[in-house]
Amino acid sequence: MMMHKRKYPVLLGAAGLTLLTGCTAPHSAPAAVPTVMQVVGTCHTFRTQQEMVQPSDIAPPVPCGRPHRTETYRVLSFEGAIAAHGKRPDPEQMAAYAQERCDDAKVIKQYLGAGPRDTVAFTVWPRVPTRAEWAMGVRTLRCDLVPPVREAKNGPLVSFPARDVMKKPQSSAVRQCERGSTVVTCDHPHDREEVAVWLNLDGALRFEEAETTATKQCGPFVEEFLRTKLSRVPTLTVKARTPSSDEWAKGVRTVKCGVGPANPAATIVGTLSGSAKGRV
Structure with missing residues (x-):
């Protein structure tokens, strides 16, 4: 960490x-x-x-x-x-x-x-x-x-x-979320919550494949964060931060995992963490 x-x-x-x-x-x-x-x-x-x-x-x-x-x-x-x-x-x-x-x-x-x-x-x-x-x-x-x-x-x-x-819902006040490109605490409206994992994509991967691959690889970690399967919460989706085309051209392959509303226009208030919701 x-x-x-x-x-x-x-x-x-x-x-x-x-x-x-x-x-x-x-x-x-x-x-x-x-x-x-x-x-x-x-x-x-x-x-x-x-x-x-x-x-x-x-x-x-x-x-x-x-x-x-x-x-x-x-x-x-x-x-x-x-x-x-x-x-x-x-x-x-x-x-x-x-x-x-x-x-x-x-x-x-x-x-x-x-x-x-x-x-x-x-x-x-x-x-x-x-x-x-x-x-x-x-x-x-x-x-x-x-x-x-x-x-x-x-x-x-x-x-x-x-x-x-x-372990408590009030942790939303001290958790890191984002609204667009702005970092906020999760007690404010946001469209993405950070999940503590960084991944490195295969260097041979094509840029066009990055987002799909990152979403797939982040999935298990997001489910660990949620403490439930994504299939059970269709209103949520993986939101992976992948390198830009310029970064990709320079060899950057780092992915930052996150989760948020499946509706791109939606925002939420509060944390999605399973532990904060009492899930074990």
Whole structure:
């Protein structure tokens, strides 16, 4: 599975740069929750974009049933040479180490309750100890997930827990769909939902055969996603993204599988995932 990183070019791109500054947002001491005391399953919100993009966060968590912007899915420790630094290491080192440790696709999918054909579009967002905490020996690394909610003024905002969300209908708010060429979350009208599989067509295949072949090859994976046979849902069809003629001429043979309404003029709202509908 390929995780989507930095999906918010204004917000998260700024975050990547701000992580390199090493500043920490001010919080009153009584309300602070030290990094070492933070736990999996807690949710977090931020009053401003500036607060969200800080590398450290010791503000108290909020209930996951209330509006929030990130959720902690894993708590680790800095290890090895980087942990031996008495002073918090250079921002570039911290960012690279934290991102690599936190971005574990298998663990993320397990936490979200995602099935093998569920596309996961959450962004990984590490939180590191403050400079003062690091100097006192704290080496806790908090790994947060940022939902793929779009057009949020100060960052993504949801009002439900991320844990096992992919097993529920409300996951449509964090699943990736398309309306035409525009990527949307599946709680908006769309005509195609992503299925987590990429295929490579036979290099000897003719371009005119690509769409038919791709549709046939994507079929079993789409049925695995739906957890039912396509013959039982005639209103749905495989929607494979095949290379353009120019791409084909350059040797591209990659196919991206998807599913959507058989009626090309139709749109739907909500996910088609079988696991989200309780099918086993």
